Amino acid sequence: MYSGAAAAAAGPPRRDFISVTLGPEEAVAAGGYNNSKAWRRRSCWRKWKQLSRLQRSVILFLFAFLAVCGVISYTNMGEAWKSLTDKSLDDQGTEQEIPGLKLANPAVLPAPQKADANRGDYPELPAQKPPKLPHVRRGPSNLQIKAPRRDTRLTTQHNTIRAAQEPVQADKEEQTEKSIISWRGAVIEPDQSTEPPSSKIKEPEKPSSVEAEDQKEPVPLSARQRAVIAAFRHAWRGYRHFAWGHDELKPLSKSYSEWFGLGLTLIDALDTMWILGLKEEFEEARKWVANDLVFDKNVDVNLFESTIRILGGLLSTYHLSGDSLFLEKAKDIGNRLMPAFKTPSKIPYSDVNIGRGTAHPPRWTSDSTVAEVTSIQLEFRELSRLTGDDKFQKAVDEVMKHVHTLSGKNDGLVPMFINTNSGQFTHLGVYTLGARADSYYEYLLKQWIQGGKKENELLEDYMRAIEGVKKHLLQKSEPKRLTFVGELAHGHFSAKMDHLVCFLPGTLALGVHNGLAADHMELAEALIETCYQMYAQVETGLSPEIVHFNLHAQKGHKDVEVKPADRHNLLRPETVESLFYMYRFTGDKKYQDWGWEILQNFNKYTRVPTGGYTSINNVQNPSNPEPRDKMESFFLGETLKYMFLLFSDDTDLINLDKYVFNTEAHPLPIWVPA
Ligand code: DMJ
Numbered sequence: 001m002y003s004g005a006a007a008a009a010a011g012p013p014r015r016d017f018i019s020v021t022l023g024p025e026e027a028v029a030a031g032g033y034n035n036s037k038a039w040r041r042r043s044c045w046r047k048w049k050q051l052s053r054l055q056r057s058v059i060l061f062l063f064a065f066l067a068v069c070g071v072i073s074y075t076n077m078g079e080a081w082k083s084l085t086d087k088s089l090d091d092q093g094t095e096q097e098i099p100g101l102k103l104a105n106p107a108v109l110p111a112p113q114k115a116d117a118n119r120g121d122y123p124e125l126p127a128q129k130p131p132k133l134p135h136v137r138r139g140p141s142n143l144q145i146k147a148p149r150r151d152t153r154l155t156t157q158h159n160t161i162r163a164a165q166e167p168v169q170a171d172k173e174e175q176t177e178k179s180i181i182s183w184r185g186a187v188i189e190p191d192q193s194t195e196p197p198s199s200k201i202k203e204p205e206k207p208s209s210v211e212a213e214d215q216k217e218p219v220p221l222s223a224r225q226r227a228v229i230a231a232f233r234h235a236w237r238g239y240r241h242f243a244w245g246h247d248e249l250k251p252l253s254k255s256y257s258e259w260f261g262l263g264l265t266l267i268d269a270l271d272t273m274w275i276l277g278l279k280e281e282f283e284e285a286r287k288w289v290a291n292d293l294v295f296d297k298n299v300d301v302n303l304f305e306s307t308i309r310i311l312g313g314l315l316s317t318y319h320l321s322g323d324s325l326f327l328e329k330a331k332d333i334g335n336r337l338m339p340a341f342k343t344p345s346k347i348p349y350s351d352v353n354i355g356r357g358t359a360h361p362p363r364w365t366s367d368s369t370v371a372e373v374t375s376i377q378l379e380f381r382e383l384s385r386l387t388g389d390d391k392f393q394k395a396v397d398e399v400m401k402h403v404h405t406l407s408g409k410n411d412g413l414v415p416m417f418i419n420t421n422s423g424q425f426t427h428l429g430v431y432t433l434g435a436r437a438d439s440y441y442e443y444l445l446k447q448w449i450q451g452g453k454k455e456n457e458l459l460e461d462y463m464r465a466i467e468g469v470k471k472h473l474l475q476k477s478e479p480k481r482l483t484f485v486g487e488l489a490h491g492h493f494s495a496k497m498d499h500l501v502c503f504l505p506g507t508l509a510l511g512v513h514n515g516l517a518a519d520h521m522e523l524a525e526a527l528i529e530t531c532y533q534m535y536a537q538v539e540t541g542l543s544p545e546i547v548h549f550n551l552h553a554q555k556g557h558k559d560v561e562v563k564p565a566d567r568h569n570l571l572r573p574e575t576v577e578s579l580f581y582m583y584r585f586t587g588d589k590k591y592q593d594w595g596w597e598i599l600q601n602f603n604k605y606t607r608v609p610t611g612g613y614t615s616i617n618n619v620q621n622p623s624n625p626e627p628r629d630k631m632e633s634f635f636l637g638e639t640l641k642y643m644f645l646l647f648s649d650d651t652d653l654i655n656l657d658k659y660v661f662n663t664e665a666h667p668l669p670i671w672v673p674a
Contacts (some may be wrong), residue, residue, distance in 0.1 A: 011162070020636075039176035076202075204388040207322045208658065220674035224596055224647035229276050231603065231613075232640045235631060236273075236281055238612025245292055251612030252629040259433055260301045260310075263293060266635030268309045270317040271666055276644055276655065290325055295332050298355040303340045303348055304372035306333065308664040309633060311379045316666035327386060334383045334392055341395040345423030347402065348373050348395075367417040367426050373399050375439035377447050378662045381598050385671065400447070404457050410488070411471055412464030414440055429490040433469065434498030439663040441465050442507050447664040449514055452671050462511070466520065469504075472592075474523075477549035477559035482533055483526035484549050495549040499572055502531035502543075503663075506578035509585050513656065521585075528582050531575040532594045534560055541601035542569045542619045562620060568628065570615040571606060573638035573665065584656060595646045602639075 076359055093260060202303040221229070235249075243249040243256030247264040248259055266285050274280040311333050318326035336354040349359040350368050361368065377396040384393035406588045408415055408425035416436035433441060444462035448455055485501050487494045508524035509516075516608045534543040537560040546566035550557055576595055583591040606613045613635055617626035642665060645654060659667035 003254055018038050041123070044233060051072075053540055057067050090252065094464045106476065118219055131297055144368050156505035205385050207327075208319045208333060219648070219653075222647050222649075224592070224599075225644055227370050227599060228644040228647060229278070231599065231607075231643075232272065232276055232278065233281075234607065234611060234635065235613050235636055235640070236269070236278075238608065238610065238631065239269075240284075241611055245288055248633060249612045249631040250629045251608035251610070251614050251631055252627055254610065257630065260306060261297065261299055262295070262301070262306070262310060264309055265312045265631070265633040265636060267293075268566070268633040268664065270313055271320055272315060272636055272641040272644075275318045275641060286325070289329060293329060293563050295329075295336050295354050300351045300353050301337075302372075303337055303350060303352055303359075304369070304376055306352075306354075307337060307376040307379050308662055308666075311337070311383065311549075312662040312664050312666035312668070313637065315379060315382055316662075316668055318386075319667070319669055331387060333381065338391070338395065343420040345420055346377075346395070346398050347418050347420050347423050348399065349420055361420055365417075366420050368420055369436045370403075370414050370416055370418050370425070371435075371437050371439045373418060374403060375443045375663050377443055378450055378660065378668055379448065381447070382668050387461045389485065389516075400458065404461055409468075411468035412435075412461060412463075412466070413472065413488075414470040430488070431468075431472065432471065432487040432498070433501045434487070434496075435500055438498075438500050438503060442503055442663055445511050445514075446662075449510070449660050450670055453514065463516070464524075466511075470523070475549070475551065476532075477552040478551060479557075480558050481531065481560050482530040482549065483523070484530050485527065486549070495551055496546060497530075497534075498546050499531075499534065499543050499547065500574055500576035502527075502534070503580070505531065506574075509578075510656070513585050524578075524582065528575075528578050528591070530652065531578060535575065535601070538562065538619050540569075540605045540616075540625055541597060542605060542616070542620045542625075543572075544569060544619045555573070567619050568615065569606070569619050570632055571602065571613060571635040571639055572632075573634055575644055576639055576646060577661075579666065580642045581656075583646055584651065592646060595643060599643055616630065634664060 012605075029415075035610065122397040139223055158563040165443065222616050238251045238254075239249045242251070242254040243265065245263050245266065246256035247255045247259045247261065249265065266288060270282065270285055270289075273285065311330055314326045314330035314333070318324070318330060335355070337352050339357050340348040340352045342359065347368055349361045350372060351362065352359040377400060380392040380396040383487070384390050402423055403414070403418070405421075406418075406425055410431055413431040415428050416430060416432065417426045418424070419426050431437070441462065444458050444465065448458040448462065453459070453460075469485060472488050474483060475486055475493065476483055477495070482499050484495070487496050505524040505528035508520040508527070512524070531543075534547050537542055538544060539557045544562045544567045546563070548561045550558055550561060576598060579591045579595045582588070583595075602613060605619075605622070606616055606627070608614050608627070612631045614627040615630050615632060617628055619625065654661075654667050658670055660670055661667050
């Protein structure tokens with residue numbers, strides 16, 4: 001116990017180490033206790049001075065800490081209060097979709113904006129010509145274009161619960177989730193700092209989304225569109241049950257096959273589900289992308305295939321849904337594909353190991369395929385625009401500029417191979433619009449459209465190539481005089497046409513819609529008739545992979561001949577794709593009717609009762625088309641999507657003045673013109 005007198009006698013107290021407690025009596029004895037404010041202040045001060053330096057520091061630190069906490073929680077309460085006030089105001093005018101369920105977080109997807117909110121984001125193009133049929137122009141239904149509100153709320157709730165149960169997983173996802181939702185449900189732009197751009201070309205862009213159309217009345221689905229939805233659901237059922245998260249369904253063996261091991265069918269189908277309005281399926285697939293899609297894998301992927309299916313699919317889904325999860329994934333795969341461009345010529349290798357960051361050509365050659373290196377541009381250019389990082393665009397633009405200057409073309413027609421060391425075309429003298437060259441022509445036009453019709457070299461190359469097609473590859477068959485696109489090999493014409501070439505009528509029509517020569521439309525009309533005949537003249541009503549046209553009339557012979565090696569059908573989209581463009585631009589119902597026949601024949605010969613559709617080996621044998629036990633991812637990504645759009649009379653359902661489809665049917669926005 002401390003007393004003043006004793007302390008004086010004993011010399012200076014070692015106050016640093018003495019703890020003192022003064023009771024009221026002792027206090028009075030020691031100096032007079034009067035309980036006044038002044039006394040209390042003095043007493044407190046004395047106690048404070050008696051504490052050690054360490055004790056004082058600890059107390060001061062605690063005070064400072066509590067003060068900071070106080071300020072933070074005050075700010076948050078203010079926000080929460082504001083949020084609640086706003087929400088309750090909103091709720092007054094909005095019917096609650098889940099009675100009694102009040103969720104902490106609002107919907108994941110962006111709130112609809114006013115119709116003119118995005119004005120100026122797109123080129124001021126001439127209005128899209130409505131079809132000539134007497135249909136009423138209707139906006140897409142909310143179901144088709146709007147985030148499923150109830151489901152996304154449930155997703156958010158589900159995520160919240162899971163986050164509490166699985167902290168590690170939650171940490172992994174935190175990055176993504178954070179970039180999606182703000183306190184009040186607004187979409188926050190992805191944090192660019194996670195992957196610093198090497199050199200910025202401009203500010204990152206927002207998703208285009210189709211919110212402007214969101215304001216319109218829902219469009220009732222036609223019976224044919226409902227049939228497409230039923231077909232999609234059937235295909236999806238098989239994939240979901242037997243191949244979930246794998247690349248492709250094997251519907252007969254109720255199993256799956258892997259190509260890259262990246263859930264190819266699921267990713268390819270995402271935007272189709274969005275467009276078809278399959279909200280439950282979409283949400284389930286989204287969860288897989290969020291939780292299970294990992295690109296950090298020691299696996300070789302084909303640059304072209306993974307660009308058009310995975311990168312393209314993720315980018316378009318990002319644009320349609322506004323959900324930044326898909327952009328994050330797109331950035332990840334985009335970055336992992338970049339090593340492909342590290343070649344002596346800058347012409348990319350065909351294969352990339354996305355885990356190791358290495359790239360290489362196929363084992364037997366140092367060549368790449370021309371169509372492959374020139375049909376990745378729409379996707380990489382868009383990735384640059386969205387991220388603000390120009391490295392993606394620079395790499396693919398360099399390829400196009402180089403190919404533009406190359407010799408070895410024949411009136412704009414390109415050979416099928418290009419060497420990654422020399423940068424020169426190889427295997428000169430063979431020209432086709434089919435396999436290995438097809439989408440080079442498609443992407444010349446589509447890049448020109450994507451970039452606002454300013455890149456003249458692309459247009460020049462496209463126009464020259466179409467002239468080359470007319471000059472060297474067009475012929476008429478017998479007996480129906482069908483116009484077809486054959487092939488040229490060292491000066492010799494071959495009447496062979498791949499089904500792949502049937503992208504051409506649609507592309508020609510798209511060019512005319514964008515102001516190119518009107519005679520391209522005549523050619524488009526003639527060619528789509530031919531493509532339809534490639535189905536109609538075959539026993540199952542399904543086209544083979546390759547046909548040969550008869551150049552001379554022979555009794556009992558049709559225009560179309562099929563060789564035994566070519567009579568398979570892989571559920572390919574090209575004819576349906578062109579039918580969609582032709583209907584969109586002309587309104588001629590025959591194109592819908594032709595597409596309807598094709599859908600019925602797919603249902604008749606390729607539908608597997610237990611779920612899924614299969615490619616077949618023999619389109620000429622209706623009693624046994626020989627199922628191949630494989631459902632290609634493009635059946636969901638392209639074929640059924642184009643079918644659904646073909647059967648729609650709504651020109652705003654993926655408006656072709658706002659979007660350009662990549663070669664895997666993933667719509668990407670057209671940029672702002674100069
Ligand atoms: C798809 O992967 C793409 O359409 C590509 O351009 C060609 N091959 C298939 C569909 O047939």
